[in-house]
Amino acid sequence: SQKIEQNSEALNIQEGKTATLTCNYTNYSPAYLQWYRQDPGRGPVFLLLIRENEKEKRKERLKVTFDTTLKQSLFHITASQPADSATYLCALGGDYKLSFGAGTTVTVRA
C-alpha cells in the first residue's frame, strides 16, 4: 500500500538557520508533489508544487527538491524566522486526489 513518511520528530531550530524537512514515499508514482503549511487550529495553506520532471523549485525563502529515483522530497526554509513556526505537510498527487503525510512541526527559536 502507499506510504508517505515525513520527519518523525519535530524540528527545533535557531532563527536564521535553515530548516530541512523530508518527505519519503513508497508504492507511489506521483505526477507532482505539494507542500502545505498548517497553523494550529487552521486549515492547511498551499505553498509550493513541484512536478515529477522538475528537480528543484524555489519561492522566496523556500526551496523544494524532488528525486523520483530516491522517492524523496526535501523542503528547505532558509533564514528561518519565528513566524515560520508551523506544521508542514507534503502531499502527493497524480490525478485530482492528494495523499498527505502526517506533517512535521517546526519551531523556530528567536
Add this chain to the structure above:
Amino acid sequence: DVKVTQSSRYLVKRTGEKVFLECVQDMDHENMFWYRQDPGLGLRLIYFSYDVKMKEKGDIPEGYSVSREKKERFSLILESASTNQTSMYLCASFYRGSLGEQYFGPGTRLTVT
C-alpha cells in the same frame, strides 16, 4: 482570493445523532473534498466530488455520506455519530484546470460524546 468556509468551527454532538457539516466555496471550483485529520495520521480523504451530484468514496468513507446539490456547496453527513468520529474535519476545493493545489476551509472540530 479563494474562500472556503465551513459551517461551524466547533461542534459537540451526542452518540447516535445525525450530524451535518457544510462547506461553501466562492470560486466556482469543480472539485471538492472532505478530509478528517487526526494526530499522527495526517489528512485522510473521506469523500470527494468532481461535479454537482457526483461523488466518489475516498479512503475512509464508512459512517459518512455526502451531498452536492449545488456547485459551491458540499455537505458531509454523519448518519449516526460515534465517538471514533471525534476529529478535525477539513473541506477543500480546487479548480479542475489547475495542477491540484487545494484551498482549505478553517476546519470543524467535532467532539462526539
